[in-house]
Amino acid sequence: MSEPAERETIVIIDDDYAIRLSCKKILSKMGFRAETFEDGAQGLEGVARLKPGLAVVDLKMPGISGMEVIARVHEMDPEIVVVVITGYPTIDTAVAAMKCGAYDFLPKPFSPDELRLIVNRGLERRRLAIESRRAEVERALLKRRFVTFVSHQLQTPLVAIHQYLSVLKNLEHTEDAAAKRQQWFDRCLARTGEMQTIIKDWLTLARIEGDTLSRQRVKVDLKRIVADILATYEEMAGQNSVSLEARMPEDACCVRGDRNCLSVLFDNLIVNAIKYNKPGGKITVSGEAREGEIEISVIDTGVGIPERYRQLLFDEFFRVEDEGNKKTAGTGLGLAISKKIVSEMGGSIAVESEVDVGSTFRVRLLAYRAQAGEEDNNRSPDELTSEKDTDRGR
């Protein structure tokens, strides 16, 4: 039988001295702190004071009856497990006791083993109930936090748009308004787009978690995915004076997954590498195929991530706020989404970083293996259908 982790207290309420003594002995040996009381009144006082996890209560006692004690203990704290013992067990008393809040029934005389069994079972049940209640509370808190967080995220661009519109109204016939109108329309559109991206990202995250995102499970060459992404961001990287390089092996790096999800996964990492880089910096995406595993690393020469933030990095509510720099655009959900995608595929993602030197994000995924009945050609489906014919490995 298991020993309790910390000393749980058990209260024994029985007018029979022998029972009190033997219960105390048995339970103390199990590692519990056992306190005994010879009548209902003292027992209730003891329960109130000691706040036990479990109480053993005799039904037939002078003074306050056992049933009354059970009912009062249950009232005090419904999570205290009550075990009823009695020399006159009947179905009726058993039922009555349960209705008062008892967990189980132990007829006298009982053996030490019988007592041990009931106590352990009862405390296990209590532990589960407490855990589940704690989980409920945590869930409610998380939900509230999420609602507050997302409301604020959406509120900010909405306020800006509203502000532009109401000022335009107020300045209606002025010269300034005419000049500003076009510019402000563009800004309103940009902020609207920002809100749409926020909503889209949250939905993506929810759908990955909720498993409602339609996903294929086909052979995908990560070399191609990486090459496509780097091509997309060539211009943006140029604007940030950051150079891009792919160092991928000769052979294809194939995994089994959904092409879109894998694109999103690496897209987020590469965009971050550009955003948080230094001017004149560099981004290297390197790949390695090992025994049954493909590892892709996105390495930047950027501002790095301080130690204290690394734990929180993949959390959906977390944004690194630089002291000196302005807030960078984006919803902050990129890493959370990437991590979810990786987890869904049974892979792993980790980060190494040094402040002011740069960061490396390492993604490990299971290498593609043909399943029974599938053809394993050397051409991946995307190679067959791709319109791009140049090899992008630089």
Place this chain on the structure above:
Amino acid sequence: MPTSPRVLVIDDDQDFRASVRSLLENHGYVVIEADSGTDGLRKVVEHKPDLIVLDIMMKCCTEGYGVNQAIKHQEAYRDYRNIPVVMTSSIELSPDELFPMAGEVEMIRPDYYLTKPLDIPGFLQVVERAASVCRSRNAGEI
């Protein structure tokens, strides 16, 4: 000849600053912008504005309160203590309602509290009232 009242707008949202700037300039104010609490405090010292419009939630949830506290209570800023502060936020509750028991509310209570998005006529009224107080005070000092 009286110079136009100068308003310092401290808010990390560039769009909010842009629209408020146009509004105030069209109503005869000179506008100075700051995009953070730190930048804001620096510009208070540099420009000694007649009014400060301050956002509560910038980098962290209560950055604005920190700025208000500094201006109203810290020795380093005693020359700027009388500048009226208009605090803005998208939260509907004023600091007194949010923190009814806090003794420190004294320290963080601004002169005016307005919710975003700003009701334009109401905002202009507050700005005019605050600026005229400062103007007459300055006139008295000269």
